[in-house]
Amino acid sequence: MAGGQFELNVGGRHVAIRLVEGDRILASQGLLWGRVVYAGGSLGGLPNHQVAGLNDAIAGVVHAHRREVTAKRLQEEEKRNLEEATRKAEEERRKRERVELYRSVYKQIRAWLIQVGQLLQESKEERRWVTHEQQMALWTARPQISVRDHELDALLSDQALREAMGIKLEDAQQLIRFWRADWAKHWQNVNEAFTQRELHGENALLSRVEKRPLNDEQARSVICFDNRVQSLASAGSGKTSTMVSKAIYAIHRGFFRPQEIVMLAFNKEAAKELAERAEQAFVRVGMNSVTVRAKTFHRLGLAIIGYATKKKPRVPDWVVKDKLAIEKLEVLVDGLKDGSREFRNRWDLFRIVFGRDLPAFKSMKAPAKAGRKGGRFSPILGEPVKSLEECMICNWLFYNGVDYKYESRYEHDTATEAHSQYHPDFYYPAIGLYHEHFALDERGQPPAHFEGYLEGVQWKRALHLKHGTELIETASFQIRENTWVEHLAHELTSRGIKLDPNPDRPMPDGRQAPLSEKKLICLIRTFIAHVKSNCLTKEELLKRVDGLSSEAFKYRYRMFLDIVWPVMGAWNEALEEVEGIDFEDMLVQAAEHVESGRCVPKFKLVMADEFQDASVARARLCRALVNQPGRHFFAVGDDWQSINRFAGADVSVMTDFKQFFGSGQLLKLEQTFRCPQALCDVSSRFVGKNPVQLPKTVVSKTPAVGPAVRAIMVGEAKRVQQSIVTFLEQLVSGLADGSVPKEKGRLIKVYLLGRYNDEESYVPEDWKARFGQFIELSFLSIHRSKGAEADYVILPGMVSMKRGRSFPSTMTDDPVLGLVMPGGDSYPFAEERRLFYVALTRARRTVVMYTVRDRVSVFLKELVQDGALEMEDEQGAMVRLNPCPRCTVGDMTLQKGKYGEFFRCTHFPACDYTASKKKPAKKSKYWGKRFRPKRS
Secondary structure (H helix, E strand, O other), X not given: OEOOEEEEEEOOEEEEEEHHHXXXXXXXXOOOEEEEEEOOEEEEEEEHHHHHHHHHHHHHHHHHHHHHHHHHHHHHHHHHHHHHHHHHHHHHHHHXXXXXXXXXXXXXXXXXXXXXXXXXXXXXXXXXXXXXXXXXXXXXXXXXXXXXXXXXXHHHHOHHHHHHHOOOHHHHHHHHHHHOOOHHHHHHHHHHHHHHHHHHHXXXXXXXXXXXXXXXXXXXXXXXXXXXXXXXXXOOOXXXXXXXXXXXXXXXXXXXOHHHEEEEEOOHHHHHHHXXXXXXXXXXXXXXXXXXXXXXHHHHHHHHHHHHHOOOOEOOHHHHOHHHXXXXXXXXXXXXXXXXXXXXXXXXXXXXXXXXXXXXHHHOOOOOOOOOOOOOEOXXXXXXXXXXXXXXXXXXXXXXXXOOEEOOOOOOOOOOOOOOOOOOOEEEOOOOEEEEEEOOOOOOOOOOOOOOHHHHHHHHHHHHHHXXXXXXXXXXXXXXXXXXXXXXXXXXXXXOOOOOOXXXXXXXXXOOOOOOHHHHHHHHHHHHHHXXXXXXXXXXXXXXXXXXXXXXXXXXXXXXXXXXXXXXXXXXXXXXXXXXXXXXXXXXXXXXXXXXXXOOOOOOEEEEOOHHHOOHHHHHHHHHHOOOOOOEEEEEEOHHHOOOHHHXXXXXXXXXXXXXXXXXXXXXXXXXXXXXXHHHHHHHHHHOOOOOOOOOOOEEOOOOOOOOEEEEEEOOHHHHHHHHHHHHHHHHHHHHHOOOOOOOOOOEEEEEEEOOHHXXXXXXXXXXXXXXXXXXXXXXXXXXXXXXXXXXXXXXXXXXXXXXOOOOOOOOOOHHHHHOOOOOOOOOOHHXXXXXXXXXXXXXXXEEEEEEOOOEOHHHHHHHHOOOOOEEOOOOOEOOOOEOOOOOOOEEEEEEEOOEEEEEEOOOOOOOOEEEOOOOOOOOOOOOOOOOOOOO
């Protein structure tokens, strides 16, 4: 038997028979031989005497096989029973675990929802805003459940699971519905419901906290007590009223004690006004003994430093007053120059030679046509030259006492049919040397738009070879790499010229260095202030220089830094000598003391006025003050009125408020109590074109009195003052005969606002004697007018000029300030547009603007194009504008030329656009077109 088979060998024959067929095998005796019979056949030839034994053997094997099969079957059956029992036990275990899992998840969610419910109940009972801080705390505590969100649906679909957990279907439905709720929207709805209840419940207080009841926008800003609230306030929308009312509401409701509130302003006058307005409001609501602190940022910073260090520093007078600061720096710079020849050389070389930045090589202005003499850039000595690079070379030659001639006639006659007489760039008469400065890069190529320039270079070189005259060259790439000084010095001194550097060499009458001592000191004063405000190091600034575009004049930036650091070091030493501090260090150090915990002010409500003018340092201090739980920050401002970038204001703290403070509610005060709607529309449409700014819709219920805006063109600048007198005469005449309404209990207020301080000269000297019975006339710069208002506003200087003072100003910051100043947005005249908006929105009735023929401000042109106003002359007749279609800055004026009359842009030579008299510029949007103002 093998492999579950019988194996029989009978007489040499082999047969395999399955054991299961064993009971069908039978051996029997025959006459002589036995035979084995099996299923499927038989075998003979078996000796008879072996038959009986074979049958017994077969029976034994079959019996044993049956026992084995039976045992195996029992064993397998037992195994199956065990496996079934195990499976059922495992299934029961999984069911129990699933029930426990969902029971645990259910408890976690339910416990969290109970916390939510408690907060909702407490906020409702205590009449409080559900703050972002509270919302984030709950969101952080929200359990990380161990089932996926869609698996929660088992609580709805599996009745057996709910029965095992002992919960009802409606309970599961409610739990899952709240768990999956849009909580951001839910908190918003909860706070809106709270606001509605408070507006109604506190109406009595909100109606009398100011002289007139707060409007809905103001009341909402007062009631909103999220941790970070940004109130975007339109001009004349009552932001001071809102701040004062918020303090009163917070104390009235018991949110904070008076000493836990501080209102921050940017100067003493503003802080004083806040304090006075708060005092009046507290009396008005019967809280006579209550006071709230109103401080300047600097005064608060000084107090923090004194508390943290136990030694309050002093602020020297020469820090407080700009004039004294400049005078102090002049003394410090003189000391540095006296003590270091190296510093003196760097200082003088920078202001005399490197005082102006260079345009990118690729954007250089193409050279003038051959034969045209003169240029736009005036060096210290000699006639104007045609490029800034040539101007630098001229000033370097002057600084070193080198006699040169600019574009003098070449000693040989070169005029031909194709070429006019040659005038080399420079000629040194002492050694008979010519010098050409070529606009070429390191590969010897000019800017792509310099058509035919390279041919001219080759022609000049060939000309000198032909006549045997000596020529040296410098190139633009040498200027930018600053290898030109060494190269030019070598070329000159090797030929016998002696260099005599002298910064005190007398200058021709009326001439001055590209950067005067005072201007350079003012530039450094501004630079140092920004360096300190932003906590910048020398290494960081050098990295910024390295990161500038390859087109930037990086050598000038590095040269400037080389003179800034010694001056800044001397400034800091002067402060240490008197144990003093400047305003920038004051803010930075105060913030550091609060951040480190050396001083923890107890203010729980911090309010900042005019936040659009906040620097990074001021914003940092505010953030430090409210960085602990339970603190609230309320910032009021208008990015449309951000006009102090030069003083460190960074409008991004308004436009990117959430990024800076981490969270924030944005509320808007869009109703103005000052300007009539027509003036709101004109000013908002103008300033709102900049897409970087925050949008808002300014509305007004102030009734119109006369036209919102007027623009009067005079023939020449000296006529402006007389035209202003004419306007005042007409105004006073109307007030006298009643055609112009008076203001009860006061004189009509008129502001004359100047883009520049010297525009005060437009104020009529005898205005008080002639008009003082009816009006009060004051001059303010537009920058200082922010926050003020008058019935009528006069803008006397709405002009655009090639040189001099324009509005918008075409003067740009020195590029080195770009290393440290807040980034301005790229919209054209962005900050000047906001300054114009400030000027327009000072008026309660009318803004009257004056311009000069052929010098009309681009802002006025834009208003005319937009249909906001019509230009009028002094007699009130409409005037048509003919702006240049190319630059839009200049106007097309009639000129007489060799071939007759033609129109040319008044912005020439910066713009050389011309047009035929017979066929004027068709591209102009204004040409010969009559525009009508849009009516509200």
